[in-house]
Amino acid sequence: MTMINNTPQWQSLQSHLDLDLVEKNIAELFHNKQRFEDLSFEFEQLLLDFSKQKLTKDTLKKLIQLAHAVELPSQIHNLLTGKLVNTTENRPALHSALRMQESETLILAGENINQNIQTELKIMQAMIERITQGHWRGFSGKPITDIVNLGVGGSDLGPLLVCEALDEFKVNYANPVSVHFASTMDGSQVSSLFEKLNPETTLFVLVSKSFTTIDTLSNAASAKAWLMNHCQDERIINKQHFIGISTNEKKMAEWGIHRDHQLKLWDWVGGRFSLWSTVGLTIALKIGMGNFRQLLDGANALDKHFGQAELSNNLPVLFGLVGIWNANFLGISAQAILPYDARLKYFPSYLTQLEMESNGKSVTHAAEKIEYDTCPVLWGEVGPNAQHAFYQLLHQGTRKVACDFIAPVKRFAIAESEHDKALQEQHALTLANCFAQSRALMLGSQIESSQCEPSKFESSHQFYPGNQPSTTILLKELNPFSLGQLIALYEHKVFVMAAIWGINPFDQWGVELGKVMAKETLTAIKSETEINQFDGSTNGLMNYVKQQA
Incomplete structure (x- = not known):
């Protein structure tokens, strides 16, 4: 079976990067005044803006050709209709x-x-x-x-x-x-x-x-x-x-x-x-069964969109293809999840399991060793808190990191009392920070280019390289229906990336290995004799624990 990286579609994407984009930074691509309109996509409660990613409309077209090369529409159909997509365990993922x-x-x-x-x-x-x-x-x-x-x-x-x-x-x-x-x-x-x-x-x-x-x-x-x-x-x-x-x-x-x-x-x-x-x-x-049903209905609507929309306007498909572009063509191996709403504080943790347990694989469905990178490392935090923590690395570190900014458009009711006005002002401040941070990551010191030439300050402690890609996801508001759509969006994104890589996102044999080994070490650590049957480090650590007991 031909590895995806050896297909004409993959090679076309690589040539496109080498000829059209490798020397450009994201800010330059905004010379196209229609860029936001060209690269933002909407479905019901969700808006996805890919315009701060290092890609163009042509990139998306070529990525869609890659999706057709792996027969992605058929794979989506198989997923949603109960075919045996979990190949190692011989069952559906429904x-x-x-x-x-x-x-x-x-x-x-x-x-x-x-x-x-x-x-x-x-x-x-x-x-x-x-x-x-x-x-x-x-x-x-x-x-x-x-x-x-x-x-x-x-x-x-x-x-x-x-x-x-x-x-x-x-x-x-x-x-x-x-x-x-x-x-x-x-x-x-x-x-x-x-x-x-x-x-x-x-x-x-x-x-x-x-x-x-x-x-x-x-x-x-x-x-x-x-x-x-x-x-x-x-x-x-x-x-x-x-x-x-x-x-x-x-x-x-x-x-x-x-x-x-x-x-x-x-x-x-x-x-x-x-x-x-x-x-x-x-x-x-x-939240009550009525609201729980709304959560299900939101995800169900996204499922139907995933199964029926053309690839060129299909939010989970495009989201996953952008992930492939970043991981396999731009060489970005880290992904930050940055919700600008404290109610979503557990979303980064949820996604670390969803994505890394699903797509942290190194062999194809056919058990062939993969020749390309798969899942990036995910981490994240509520955006305003993260600004005072690891954004330093995002702005001035040596690693490329792709970021997902997530925020609701509406948070509080139209202000009436002084209390309401203060809350509304806080929400406006949060949105302002969300948009400012994604812009700063993209532009870096070019923001100040009207006052100075950034290249003169590349060794300065106050130089910001910029050119860090990001996607912004806006929800009209955070409610059971929109949350259902947001979670389902990421679920299907994971499947799209797995389909391109040719891997099974529904097993987790790596998780099972640790469980099996823990049974052995538990038996040993509870024994009364000195431990010497494992490697030197494990033996030493467990014997130390026994000595301290």
Whole structure:
């Protein structure tokens, strides 16, 4: 099979860079007065501006030709219709099915899987109603007041992201309920929660696709021990204080989760894509099922756009192709995620898993070693905070970094009171900083070119090279529907990049390796004998720990 980098389309892009762009900086490309209009694209709640990227309309045309070379439209169709796109595990990747509307149909193995999805959502809704109406009670008969989500990876990052981002949409129930999250294996998060929560009124949600995840089960075991300090009836504790969400009904039952308190997942849902399913229980508890459905509807609308729009006007496709351009032609191996809204503070963390766990691969579907770079390293922070931290590297460091600036256009209502006016002014200040930073990264010291010749100051401590590429993503406002579209945009971007690279974005064997090795080291570190069966460093570290015990 021909590697993508050996195709005529790839070679055409390389020639285009060498002949037309390599000697130019991004600022020069704005001699085209129509550049923003040519390189910004809109769909419903989203606007994507690629005009501060080092590319032209011709670049996008050639990238689309590259997409056709790998038959991207067919690959998108296969993804959305349930074909076996997860080739190493021989199954579909149907997270898009989780956000279908009730009237839609998708047949998989002769079965309309949307009926099963909707059934689980209705079971979840009934659980939420019991909890929020005060009918779900703990071992002492008091109504549940606190829900703790125990998960790791996507089972934690997805719900945590959405609950934080949509905090202002939380529902004031007759029986007030607060949601909390604990994911770390070391127990520090759960122990902190134990200090402030009431065991009589706390309900734990165990989220594990396989129900074998050691991080989650360790926290769950600690939670059960905490509860049983106050009630020794394990049957009541299991039934009244735990909900399980998994593909593995047998394991849930063996652990003690009551059958009526189990919610189902399917093996065609990857953990990092699972917030749309019953894994979103904590989301729906916080913002209500109506708003949760709006989140699903936003993603569903983006799914339809992804599946139906021409490649030349398809936001996830263009977003992914720009990522390919930066990573493989401009040699940019780092990506910063910079939301200019504190409600999105967990979005960078969410995307680090989504992109790097999906596309951190070095072999193709055919298990051939790849000859080109794949996923860049992602990191990020809320933009205004990051300005006082790592923007120094972005502006004056030696590395090229591609940046995604993300901001809502509207934040607060039209000002009426002095308080409202102050908040509106803060939002204007935030947007001003967002646009100023992307402009400064692009222009560098050219901003001051009317007063001085930047080339004369290239050795100066106050010289800014500029020419750092960025994409700006604007949401009309941040609400459940637009957040659904934003998350789905990045999900499909990841798939587009994987399709071009010829890799499987739906497995994560690298994650599994560490889990297997941890079993060996755990056995050794708990033994009473000196450890000498591993490498010198591991032996030395573990023996040191044993000596200090």
